[in-house]
Amino acid sequence: IKGKALEEAAGAAGPKELEGVRVRYLGRRGRVTEIMAGIRDVPPEERREYGQAANALKQELSERIESRKAEFESSAATGAVEDPTRPGEWRGLGREHPISRITGRITDIFRTLGFTVATGPDIETVYHNFDALNTPADHPSRDEQDTFYLENGDLLRCHTSPVQVRYMEAHPPPVRIIAPGRCYRRDTPDATHSANFHQVEGLYVDRDVTLADLKGTIAYFARELMGDDVEIRFRPHFFPFTEPSVEVDFTCHMCRGSGCRVCKQSGWIEIMGAGMVDPNVFEAVGFAQYDVTGFAFGMGIERIAMIMYGIEDIRLLYENDVRFLAQF
Numbered sequence: 001i002k003g004k005a006l007e008e009a010a011g012a013a014g015p016k017e018l019e020g021v022r023v024r025y026l027g028r029r030g031r032v033t034e035i036m037a038g039i040r041d042v043p044p045e046e047r048r049e050y051g052q053a054a055n056a057l058k059q060e061l062s063e064r065i066e067s068r069k070a071e072f073e074s075s076a077a078t079g080a081v082e083d084p085t086r087p088g089e090w091r092g093l094g095r096e097h098p099i100s101r102i103t104g105r106i107t108d109i110f111r112t113l114g115f116t117v118a119t120g121p122d123i124e125t126v127y128h129n130f131d132a133l134n135t136p137a138d139h140p141s142r143d144e145q146d147t148f149y150l151e152n153g154d155l156l157r158c159h160t161s162p163v164q165v166r167y168m169e170a171h172p173p174p175v176r177i178i179a180p181g182r183c184y185r186r187d188t189p190d191a192t193h194s195a196n197f198h199q200v201e202g203l204y205v206d207r208d209v210t211l212a213d214l215k216g217t218i219a220y221f222a223r224e225l226m227g228d229d230v231e232i233r234f235r236p237h238f239f240p241f242t243e244p245s246v247e248v249d250f251t252c253h254m255c256r257g258s259g260c261r262v263c264k265q266s267g268w269i270e271i272m273g274a275g276m277v278d279p280n281v282f283e284a285v286g287f288a289q290y291d292v293t294g295f296a297f298g299m300g301i302e303r304i305a306m307i308m309y310g311i312e313d314i315r316l317l318y319e320n321d322v323r324f325l326a327q328f
């Protein structure tokens with residue numbers, strides 16, 4: 001009976017058949033159950049041996065049935081079948097994050113203009129983040145309310161502009177770089193603010209670079225990024241490290257200038273700060289000896305992602321909810 005029972009358990013083609021085997025042998029009226037009950041009729045001196053043998057049989061058969069059952073379950077779970085020609089199963093791939101994707105597009109556009117990519121550290125010195133960028137000692141952005149300081153006196157850069165400084169310290173003109181990277185500001189997070197965000201910095205230094213070159217470069221960039229019908233507008237502004245300084249608006253990508261929720265009905269979206277490199281910055285990095293001028297700009301990537309994809313809350317970009325990310 002043992003051999004037959006084990007054989008039947010091994011031969012069961014599916015969970016149903018296996019359950020049949022279990023009932024036949026181990027069920028309430030099963031063969032093994034009957035054998036166990038039969039101990040009543042065994043002479044006392046043989047009971048010990050009989051009992052041990054019956055128990056061993058029961059044990060071995062239940063184990064065999066259990067392991068067979070586990071086999072059926074795991075093959076159901078993985079869908080494994082004995083068909084080597086069956087096509088592989090598709091596993092969903094992740095996608096490029098919208099921030100990486102837009103950063104990539106921006107760098108590609110500037111690459112076609114001869115810019116190369118430069119980088120700098122997220123943890124910066126006060127010198128590179130502020131002093132060398134002509135930022136006055138009492139400038140509000142230096143405040144602990146706005147900037148994250150480390151115990152050793154360094155800080156988390158609040159813009160990508162220190163990369164300009166580092167690059168010019170290390171390379172003589174001409175300079176044509178863009179510098180994508182993470183920035184940190186002590187903002188209270190809400191739909192349009194995040195303590196950690198991304199910028200792409202640009203710097204162009206050569207003989208006779210003018211504001212017209214800045215405008216032409218930005219206009220070309222805008223059309224490449226947003227399409228031929230985008231318009232740009234320069235508004236006078238102030239940055240310590242550029243003179244003159246401007247803020248650059250693009251017509252709203254969502255409504256093409258007619259006014260919508262994304263641009264708060266104005267038709268325009270502020271995309272970047274820019275300007276002609278201040279002579280004090282050239283002085284700080286040792287460029288005063290050269291007969292050069294230059295322009296610089298810095299744009300917020302989250303901003304651009306939000307208007308290009310119609311994202312209304314910046315925090316969606318950091319939650320890593322795959323239902324959100326799978327849309328891009």
Ligand code: PHE
Binds near residue numbers: 158239242272275296
């Ligand atoms: N660093 C400025 C900012 O974060 C942007 C900027 C960069 C302005 C380069 C002018 C030149 O707002």
